[in-house]
Amino acid sequence: MRVIVIGGGVIGTTTAYYLHADGHEVVLVDREQQLATEASFANGGMLHASHTEPWNTPAAIGQLLRWIGREKSPLLLRPSQIPNLIGWGLGFFRYGMPKHHHRNTRVNARLAVYSIECMRQLRAETGIAYDERASGILKIFHDSDEWVAGRTASERVRDLGVRYQMLDTDDVMAIEPTLDAVRDQIVGGIYYPDDEIGDPCLFTRRLGDILAGEGAELRLGESVTAINSHNGSVTGVTTDQGTIEADKVVLAAGSEAVALARPLGVRLPIRPVKGYSATVDVSDCDSVPTTPIIDAGRKVVITALGQRLRVAGTAEFAGLNRTVNENRVRIVLDQALANFPRLASQIDYNAVEPWACLRPMTMDGPAILGETPVDGLYLNAGSGHLGWTFAAGAGRAVADRVAGRSPAVDIEGLKYSRFTR
Ligand SMILES: Cc1cc2nc3c(=O)[nH]c(=O)nc-3n(C[C@H](O)[C@H](O)[C@H](O)COP(=O)(O)OP(=O)(O)OC[C@H]3O[C@@H](n4cnc5c(N)ncnc54)[C@H](O)[C@@H]3O)c2cc1C
Incomplete structure (x- = not known):
């Protein structure tokens, strides 16, 4: 299956890693010339399951x-x-x-604990070093x-x-x-x-090198202008350089995800x-x-x-x-x-x-992971102050959903459908 990941921050690149590990043909697209140029460039460096309270106290x-x-x-x-x-x-x-705040803190903490475990495994699998x-x-x-x-x-x-x-x-x-x-x-x-702790930029760029070395396609300096669909199913993306076709698309474009999803009727409260x-x-x-x-x-x-x-x-x-x-x-x-x-x-x-x-x-605190109402369009978006912490667990859970598997972590409270009920 051909899967496009839009966004080469820590979230998109880690998702691409797990999709590639599942045997998909992965195309990772980022508008910048290098991975991790935006929110994942120089953040606080902490993978903290200890700090998962949403900010709306x-x-x-x-x-x-x-x-x-x-x-x-x-x-x-x-x-x-x-x-x-x-x-x-x-x-x-x-x-x-x-009542909402306590529940959402637990949703975040569950994903954070899982993510730190996944990060340890990813480190062991790849030997990646990132301070x-x-x-x-x-x-x-x-x-x-x-x-x-x-x-x-x-x-x-x-x-x-x-x-x-x-x-x-x-x-x-x-x-x-x-x-x-x-x-x-x-x-x-x-x-x-x-x-x-660790340096998210080093991590993302080195993981990108590993992916490229293993045959994943990294299209840097290419900006996605639209996500394409036909009869309610995703067909690929249009970029400033042409069209890329795919069976599935994962939207991991940080704060820009909102504008890319809106024309498809997917309204992200980010x-x-x-x-x-x-x-x-x-x-x-x-x-x-x-x-x-x-x-x-x-x-x-x-x-x-x-x-x-x-x-x-x-x-x-x-x-x-x-x-x-x-x-x-x-x-x-x-x-x-x-x-x-x-x-x-x-x-x-x-x-x-x-x-x-x-x-x-x-607006509620947790990220948004997995399916959307558009068949074949998946989200890994809205990680807020926890994107580095969540990267491995969220990436793995979204790859699981793309493959039709149940993630090993409970993603109730993280789905887009929580906003459409
Ligand atoms: C000051 C600060 C400190 C932080 N400290 C921590 C911390 O200690 N621990 C922690 O867990 N989190 C921390 N965070 C949060 C964390 O940095 C973010 O949650 C995380 O980097 C988000 O990753 P992302 O991949 O979703 O977004 P980004 O890194 O922003 O990646 C999105 C990518 O999408 C690309 N893109 C956007 N639009 C398009 C388009 N149209 N076409 C192609 N590509 C596109 C962008 O170029 C970008 O590379 C901090 C954030 C800040 C600002």
């Missing part, structure tokens, strides 16, 4: 509304975007209600109420296989001694031993949520944290990837605008380095690589 929604238009806030809603967000935003509020480390992830808290809330959230997903250890301040220092300078500001932490990262070589610094850290209150992540330090965070509703705003990069960097004053004094700020991109976020 009542606290976050309150902060978002309080901080509308405030350039320095970690959550920023630009007033010009409010008209584009009305329908999606109402859903975002509604699915923030505890990965199975080091676990440490969440730190500056506020006791947030620490308690973090424990409650972790308890909700423990039975799904998300292991965690509650830590007092001394325990946090034992795991990550470079935090010692701010010891008096940290009330506690939670350590998740099964989480991992909106772009912009985030920023900063990456800097720290090979000359002597106080680099070795444990990946999520600073829960400041909403930033801090990850050492090989000789580089990556910090990432902020959520900005700015439409499809991918412009890198240096001020917001600096906010993320300063928030992260507030925990590491010695490192902050050692970094060469001129060498910092700034980056911004769009998380494709569904």
Whole structure:
């Protein structure tokens, strides 16, 4: 069977890997000259089953509304975007209600746990290296109420296989001694031993090389302009360079999936949520944290990837605008380095690589995987803040659906049909 995958980010490329492993003739199309040029280029690097709560918590929604238009806030809603967000935003509020939020956290956690297992298997099968480390992830808290809330959230997903250890301040220092300078500001932490980190861009490009080496067709620098169908069944795609025919198409185009699906009557409740990262070589610094850290209150992540330090965070509703705003990069960097004053004094700020991109976020939180009402058109879209975490599990589950198999993970709560009932 010939299968086209639209989008060579981490999600599309991993899906292509599993489709190829199933023996299909795979065509992976991306508009950029290289894979992983958009959201999968320089994200936080974390594969975190520990961090699967959808972002529409009542606290976050309150902060978002309080901080509308405030350039320095970690959550920023630009007033010009409010008209584009009305329908999606109402859903975002509604699915923030505890019963929905708790269920969707579990849907995400189940897929995340499965995905980390799949990633370990994929690593063993391919020998792929991507500055990965199975080091676990440490969440730190500056506020006791947030620490308690973090424990409650972790308890909700423990039975799904998300292991965690509650830590007092001394325990946090034992795991990550470079935090010692701010010891008096940290009330506690939670350590998740099964989480991992790695560079999603290295991973995606190396996986692309493996696929190309094994005969999959990578069509880079080619933009899909339409998904073609006849009598309700998909027939292929039209690109800026011609037509490609196929038996099935998987749409994995990140935030652009919405516009490609709409002419076929598939309305995806996905909106772009912009985030920023900063990456800097720290090979000359002597106080680099070795444990990946999520600073829960400041909403930033801090990850050492090989000789580089990556910090990432902020959520900005700015439409499809991918412009890198240096001020917001600096906010993320300063928030992260507030925990590491010695490192902050050692970094060469001129060498910092700034980056911004769009998380494709569904209104309820979980991704959208599998069939659509158009026969032969499948989705692997809307992974939001969890696309790197989900890549292997979601890719495998979608390949299973294309082959007509039941995925090994329960995908109830992840299907498109949840929005059409
Ligand atoms: C600041 C930040 C930090 C993050 N940190 C983490 C983290 O620590 N852990 C985690 O799990 N997730 C994280 N994420 C989320 C994660 O990066 C995304 O969920 C993930 O990269 C989405 O992958 P994707 O393949 O769906 O999208 P993308 O990587 O955007 O890929 C979509 C691809 O589709 C292509 N495309 C689009 N339109 C067309 C077209 N018409 N024709 C052809 N090709 C097209 C694009 O060129 C692109 O390559 C973070 C995101 C951000 C922004």
